[in-house]
Amino acid sequence: MKAFLPWLAVLAVVMLLSVLRLRALATVVSLGWLAWCAWTWFRPSRRGSRSG
Numbered sequence: 001m002k003a004f005l006p007w008l009a010v011l012a013v014v015m016l017l018s019v020l021r022l023r024a025l026a027t028v029v030s031l032g033w034l035a036w037c038a039w040t041w042f043r044p045s046r047r048g049s050r051s052g
Helices: 002-019 023-050
Strands: none
Touching: 002 023
16 A cells, blocks of 8 residues: 555645646646656666676
């Protein structure tokens, strides 16, 4: 359950911004979160190749 808390928090922020008619900001938050997730998924493979 603890692993889902950041996802739920970002989802809540995006929904709140959307309700407040700040959809451009909600889009920026969503894309930033997506970029962060992509970075954390691809980073370990690069780190493993540097070990030595």
